[in-house]
Amino acid sequence: MLNLFERLRKRICNIDSSVREEFKKLYIAYKTSTNFVDIVPQKRRLRLSLNMSFSEIHDPKGICKDVTNIGRWGNGDVEFGVSSIDEIEDAMYLIQQSFNKHRDED
Template sequence: MGFGCELKQRKKYVAYKISQNIVCMEVKGRNIKLFLKLKPSHIPADTGHYRDVTSIGHYGTGDVEFTLASEVDFEPVKAFIQMAYNKVGG
């Protein structure tokens, strides 16, 4: 991940953190789920592969989930990872 992040491996997921987790990654079948430490209100309504998980139990950090099935799906998520990084104190 770079830019001063620490990798924390957990039993069910992997977390990237600065002073606190900014993104957690979970492998589900052929997909990767990224949970970002952002508020759902920070994500535009027309954003693809996204859902609000505020009231859904999950491992890791964050109320925003992106499901990635390919490298192409990751491209638009990079900006949100950077946003989470900046909000936590990057």
């Protein structure tokens, strides 16, 4: 999981020079003006929360879960898991959408 996290972390931090990483007690936040993705490390996967409403996400592979009104660590209504390096490209496609949304709001 650490190797997977390190690779994903590097890709997220390289999206833009404005991206900041903050280690919280239960998750790692990536933000510009506000969090756009949070990573909750778990035993068998990384759980990612995107800070946007579920209706806004373009998810052609159907990997996202609608967690609107469900209490979870992390921000946003979109959640998905990453458990292998093969899934990083799909994850980055989704994370980029959340980043673009928050960058445009600045």
